[in-house]
Amino acid sequence: MAPLIRPVLVPSRLPVGDLRGGVGTPYMVYDVRRDRYWLLFTGWSDPTGLKREGFVAPVDEGLNVDLSGLRKILPSTFPEPAEYTNNAVRGLYNEARDEFYVTSTHGKDAYIFVFDHEWVLKGYKVLVGGFNKDSGFPIRPTGAYGNIRDALAVAPIGDSSAVGLFMVRNVDDLNELKVEDWGELGRWGRGNDVIDFTTMPRFQVFVEVDSPNKWVLQTYIGPSLDEIWAIDDLKNVALLEASLMPLLGVEDSLTQIGHPHYTTLPDGKPKLLFASFRDTWSTRPDTKREGYTHEIWTVYVDESIFNPGSYG
Template sequence: MKRFGKVVPVLRPQELKNVFPDFSGGVGTPYTVFNSSTGEKWLLFTGWKDPVGLKREGAVAPIEKNLTVDTGKIKKILPSGMIPGNYTMNAVRGVYNPVREEFIVTVTQDSEAYIFLFDADWNRLGFKRILENVGDHGVPFKPMGAYGYLHDAVAAIPSGEKIKLLAIRDVDDLDKMRVEDYGVVAWHGGGNDVLDLILMPRISVITESDEFGKWVLKMFMGPPLSDVKGLDSEGGVPVIGLLEGDILPNLMVDDSFTQIGHPHYTTEPDGYPKILFSSFRDTWSTRRDTEREGYVHEIYAVYVDHSIFDPRSYGVLKDRVFVEAKRELLGKWYWTGSARKALLIHSGAKSSNVSIEVFEATSLINPEDYVVTRLEIPEDRGKVSLDEPAPFIKINSINPARGSLWLVLKY
């Protein structure tokens, strides 16, 4: 059965008015969680009733293979008001820990982020604040495994125009849990917000971004795990960069959704790859009762294929690798894949010739094995290209270190 490109409704608040009226105002931030101990599959999401969408609550419900949600079994797990706030429980992400038979859920509220632990029946066991001065973007996280990274997870958050990677050490233990900042992995984005982090099949971030006066989705693509040593200061993850691509043409959604956001890539619950997302159809006009835009979010799924992780399907991938005014540092490794050309564009500073030192490597398993390529941008050009770049490249230095430098990969 051909599924690629098919769009399926998952949960619509208009259909909850009689079944679960507390969520008749909107539903969002969908995330699937698989209980591997019992085989149960859950939709983790937020819901609300108030017309301005500020008093949101975290909830779960069973989800079937046909993407039907058992609305009769919706359970609030993060009620509004349990932690005092103005914009409550606005984005949730989670995983199941089969070793301890517990669910681990992150949530953002106002300017803080929390981690909660729940037992196998979604009874709350405890929670801890892990971040301050953040937005309503959620904190997607993925456990690493073992072999040096037991108990650790990698996470991602937006920070204005930037996307950052974090490590959550001892993510399964509230007493020991701590967060480490691994810095900026991608720069460009008008207003990155709710996002999802993906490690398999490729290190990537899918984020909603406020562009063209609309919330749309973007892909930030990184290397395959097989070419990165690990989650430590010399292993690769803290020093990789992610390259931005336009994922919307691969999703084939249409303008009836008006705006889309809250992305989540998953193969659950039916074994087929898909992106769950929220549609914001009523955000372009003003309600008469509140004199504000609408907040009736709906949850849908769009089936995808391998092309969303194939850089060739994007044509162009890009990142701003150096920004003098923002003190953005050089030194991130970018996976080029099958790029035929790397274009370096320098702007924002008048100077004579600009010298750029580029490192090229075949893998980050042995990042010390690289060759140095020196490029020069003439004063009257502003750009230079590198044909057939190696699988990994790093802009190591720019002289003079002024203005901005973009890396654009063409496939």
């Protein structure tokens, strides 16, 4: 069956001024205590897309976003003034402490923020100083007894031609949290940018690749975590790189795509949320530069994206 592709948030149709410039880096977060789903994303009114802010809004199983419940959780001036702000957000819910954790790449650094269940800020910390990327910094707790309170993370490294692996120790305590650089996972001679990954059903990275020809989605395919003895064995694993595009069925009306996030939330169906950069091919009269109005879309996928044999 062909993939189903549909819009989630299109700025030109939204009644919210703060989002009319663009929306991007979508991420689904589930508050299991209240059985409530949230769409975490960036939005901006700035037509050049530099003053981005972090938002959350309730979303139902039909992927309808309730903008009456929209909350701005990361203003462009927070946690400090910067030229390029809160450009990629990723997040998760901690049921044990009834908290939300959000990571954001802001200015030169990558941050982690802790919010209570009503999205009131409790604290924050620099995760990686001098990060100098707008890729986001997704984290996935292992949950295993060998690594209680630890989380894996991925991000582009160096000149962004490679993807690196990180271990976040004591992820649930800002006072004890620290990040370890575990080295390179995979390499491809293009600009790896906004990124996401899974640890189930296997360790797999989804990434926007900004090549000179087109901004598209690629993947790095790793092992199932039950196929390795210890989590730090990932330091010695090289991931298979491949293009996701032939499996997605997207077409040229979207122009370019990026900002991938794999999830089964909120409807139980596997999907990739992504951003369309529809208007980058033309110059805007007001800014005298290319269009930068990002849109959030989703494409429903199947298990073939996790099968190495699907990539030829």
